[in-house]
Amino acid sequence: xxxxxxxxxxxxxxxxxxxxxxxxxxxxxxxxxxxxxxxxxxxxxxxxxxxxxxxxxxxxxxxxxxxxxxxxxxxxxxxxxxxxxxxxxxxxxxxxxxxxxxxxxxxxxxxxxxxxxxxxxxxxxxxxxxxxxxxxxxxxxxxxxxxxxxxxxxxxxxxxxxxxxxxxxxxxxxxxxxxxxxxxxxxxxxxxxxxxxxxxxxxxxxxxxxxxxxxxxxxxxxxxxxxxxxxxxxxxxxxxxxxxxxxxxxxxxxxxxxxxxx
Amino acid sequence: xxxxxxxxxxxxxxxxxxxxxxxxxxxxxxxxxxxxxxxxxxxxxxxxxxxxxxxxxxxxxxxxxxxxxxxxxxxxxxxxxxxxxxxxxxxxxxxxxxxxxxxxxxxxxxxxxxxxxxxxxxxxxxxxxxxxxxxxxxxxxxxxxxxxxxxxxxxxxxxxxxxxxxxxxxxxxxxxxxxxxxxxxxxxxxxxxxxxxxxxxxxxxxxxxxxxxxxxxxxxxxxxxxxxxxxxxxxxxxxxxxxxxxxxxxxxxxxxxxxxxxx
Numbered sequence: 027x028x029x030x031x032x033x034x035x036x037x038x039x040x041x042x043x044x045x046x047x048x049x050x051x052x053x054x055x056x057x058x059x060x061x062x063x064x065x066x067x068x069x070x071x072x073x074x075x076x077x078x079x080x081x082x083x084x085x086x087x088x089x090x091x092x093x094x095x096x097x098x099x100x101x102x103x104x105x106x107x108x109x110x111x112x113x114x115x116x117x118x119x120x121x122x123x124x125x126x127x128x129x130x131x132x133x134x135x136x137x138x139x140x141x142x143x144x145x146x147x148x149x150x151x152x153x154x155x156x157x158x159x160x161x162x163x164x165x166x167x168x169x170x171x172x173x174x175x176x177x178x179x180x181x182x183x184x185x186x187x188x189x190x191x192x193x194x195x196x197x198x199x200x201x202x203x204x205x206x207x208x209x210x211x212x213x214x215x216x217x218x219x220x221x222x223x224x225x226x227x228x229x230x231x232x233x234x235x236x237x238x239x240x241x242x243x244x245x246x247x248x249x250x251x252x253x254x255x256x257x258x259x260x261x262x263x264x265x266x267x268x269x270x271x272x273x274x275x276x277x278x279x280x281x282x283x284x285x286x287x288x
Numbered sequence: 289x290x291x292x293x294x295x296x297x298x299x300x301x302x303x304x305x306x307x308x309x310x311x312x313x314x315x316x317x318x319x320x321x322x323x324x325x326x327x328x329x330x331x332x333x334x335x336x337x338x339x340x341x342x343x344x345x346x347x348x349x350x351x352x353x354x355x356x357x358x359x360x361x362x363x364x365x366x367x368x369x370x371x372x373x374x375x376x377x378x379x380x381x382x383x384x385x386x387x388x389x390x391x392x393x394x395x396x397x398x399x400x401x402x403x404x405x406x407x408x409x410x411x412x413x414x415x416x417x418x419x420x421x422x423x424x425x426x427x428x429x430x431x432x433x434x435x436x437x438x439x440x441x442x443x444x445x446x447x448x449x450x451x452x453x454x455x456x457x458x459x460x461x462x463x464x465x466x467x468x469x470x471x472x473x474x475x476x477x478x479x480x481x482x483x484x485x486x487x488x489x490x491x492x493x494x495x496x497x498x499x500x501x502x503x504x505x506x507x508x509x510x511x512x513x514x515x516x517x518x519x520x521x522x523x524x525x526x527x528x529x530x531x532x533x534x535x536x537x538x539x540x541x542x543x544x545x546x547x548x549x550x551x
Contacts, residue, residue, distance in 0.1 A: 052460065059463030066470035073485045078339035081332075144462075197313075204317040208324055219331045 034130050035138070039106055042141035046105075053143045060147025061154075064097055068155070082218035087159040089216060091245055094155025096213045096238045099177035101148025107182045109139035111206065113189035114199045123280050133271050137182065161246060169248050173241035176260040180236050183263035184209055186271055193274025205232070213238035233263065296388060297396040304400030308365075315405055318362055319412040326413070329354050329479065330420035348421035349510050350481075355417035356506035357478050360437045363409050364444035365401035367394060371452025372461050384543065391449065391539045398445040406438055425509040432517055436505040439524050443531055444501055450535045456542035471496070477503030481510065497527040 047053050071093070075086040103110065116122050116136055125135045152174075156162055162170060188202040212220070212234035220228055229235035236259050244252045308315070333347035371394060374380045383390045418424055451468060454461045472478060474489065476498030482490050493499045500523035504515045 055463050056460075059466055063466040063470050066467070066474060069474045069485075069489075070479055073480060073489075074336070074341075076486070077484065078336060078341045081335045081339055200313040200317045204321055207321065211321075211324065211328070215328055215332065219328065219335055224327075 031131060031134060035134055038134070038138035039141075042106075042108075042138055046141045046143045053146075056143040057147040057150065060144040061151040064093075064148065064151040064155075068093060081216055084216040084218060087161050088242065088246070090155050090159035091161055092216065092238050092242045093214060094152045094157075094159065095174065095177065095241050095245065096152070096210070097148045097155060098152025098174045099181055099237060099241075100210060101145040101150075101152055102174060102178040103145070103181040103185070104142040105145030105149060106141070106178070107137035107185075108142040108145065109137045110182055110185035110189065111203070112140050113137075113186065114192040114202050117190070117192040117274070117278065118197055118199070120280060122275075122278060126278075126280075132275060133186065133268060137186070156245075166245065166248065169253070170245065172253065173244050173256065176256045177237050177241050179260040180233055180263050181209075183260070183267035184233065184237075186267035187263075190267075190271045190274045193277050208232055209234055209237065217242075233259070236260070236263075297392055300388075300393050300396035301400035301403065304397040305404050306400075308401045308404040315408055318405070319408060322358055322362055322409060322412050323416045325358060326351060326355055326416045326420055348423045349425065351421050352417050352423075352425050352509040353481060353506050354479060355413040356433050356437060356509055357476070357502045359406075359409050359413040360440045360502055360505065361444065361472065361478065363402055363406040363438075363441040364448060365398050365405060366448055367398040367401070367445065368448045368452030368455075368461055368465060370394075371449065372455040375452075375455040376459060381546070384546075391453075391535060394449055394452075395446060398449065399442065402438075402441055402445055406441060410434065425511070429508045429511065432508045432520075433505055436508075436517070436520055436524065439528075440501040440505050443497070443524065443528050446528070446531045446535060447497075450531065450538060453535065453538045453542055456546070472498050472502065475499065476501060477506075481507060483512075483514075497530070500524055500527055 068090070071086065071089050075081075075089070079085065081089075109116070113136060116139075122132060122136065125132045128135060156170060185206055188205045189198070191198045191202060209232050212228055212232060217235070217239040225235075228239075236256065240252060240256055240259075244256065330347070330351045333350045337347045371380075374383070380390065383393070386393075414424075424430075447468075451461050451465055454464055458464065474485070475482075475493040475496050477485070477493075482493055482499060482503050485493075493503075500520070504520050504523065507514050
């Protein structure tokens with residue numbers, strides 16, 4: 027069963043990838059412009075850190091690593107599971123009907139429906155930022171891959187939870203998108219800027235801490251304990267997301283219509 | 289422009305303002321996002337001050353600077369998305385035959401949205417900046433920022449219109465928007481006053497509309513007297529004119545190349 031789902035996911039990703047690169051010109055433009063977008067954003071940090079050497083213990087290299095980590099994880103998310111940001115609309119518009127008739131898990135199918143070419147730009151620029159930070163040696167490459175994957179899983183899980191609210195609340199596109207953007211926004215700023223209750227929220231409801239801060243801690247000083255915590259948390263959020271989606275699916279009202287996805 | 293023409297386009301603005309007033313979810317979302325950004329940056333500027341960076345008089349004025357720049361930027365409705373969709377679907381063709389200019393009608397629609405968003409977001413900016421700093425800039429500074437900021441938002445709306453029209457050639461204008469947004473971010477001094485960027489960025493910014501649209505109106509709250517209201521007004525008039533000419537030229541070029549297939 028699990029092996030079957032993994033093989034289906036792999037086929038879905040491969041098909042999406044082929045569809046994405048089919049329009050080669052548009053693909054290249056989106057990738058290049060997204061990478062440019064990320065580098066331009068980082069000019070802010072570069073200019074700021076010309077004036078101060080550290081921000082509560084964080085140096086420019088640490089911020090580069092955080093930025094790269096989040097960009098790569100985000101890129102991986104929207105490339106492989108681009109449908110996550112459209113789940114709310116699928117639910118509201120009854121677009122899950124066509125997936126319900128298929129013999130594969132609805133959530134996996136829905137997540138794989140919209141691969142974003144710009145995600146490759148995020149992924150590539152994120153990796154460049156990580157290398158550029160000068161804090162990673164080649165020997166740590168496997169850890170980099172593991173933490174990026176775990177961070178992406180948390181992104182997918184959070185997106186699934188936020189957008190699945192549509193099962194119960196109806197039109198939640200705006201609210202869910204805002205929650206998603208808040209998660210991305212908070213994860214891009216250094217951890218020591220946030221304290222108190224907000225810090226608690228960033229490690230629970232809006233887990234920017236697990237998307238960006240903990241992975242960066244792991245990359246700076248790898249420890250088995252932190253890697254285990256990250257894996258445990260990623261698995262936990264994913265299970266929660268699947269549980270919530272499946273609960274919601276029981277309440278799903280069919281749109282009674284024919285739709286073609288492509 | 290006759291009174292009848294003005295009334296016609298004012299009707300577009302009125303309709304969009306009424307719709308925006310009814311569908312406030314997106315606006316509330318923006319207000320929440322605005323509050324969070326100001327919270328994050330008030331924390332950032334405190335950390336910067338702790339690190340001993342010789343920025344403006346104090347970190348409080350930088351939070352107000354950000355409140356002003358974000359207010360100007362977030363108030364401008366992203367009308368390029370609707371325009372892009374209308375062009376991609378071909379709906380724009382039906383509009384070409386109407387007794388109203390497509391460009392002016394879209395601009396008027398955007399202005400109606402701006403008129404609803406600006407007061408809400410302005411209030412959010414004021415309340416949040418005050419809550420995070422416990423301080424307000426002098427009233428004389430706010431009286432300059434508000435009208436000039438509103439005009440700047442109007443010009444940004446017109447620029448969004450221009451970006452949307454690029455869909456006639458590009459189909460997907462998102463990449464252009466991303467880069468435009470980030471140029472605004474850096475060359476406009478969205479989060480960091482331009483004086484803190486290296487000299488070559490400041491020199492490059494001077495050739496673009498971005499500083500006149502964001503940094504110049506917002507820097508009034510820093511109390512640096514870097515720009516006078518007269519110079520600000522002149523720059524905004526110049527860039528409004530340039531934007532109007534560019535958008536109108538783009539639309540004429542686009543319409544002359546459109547192929548309409550009947551059916």
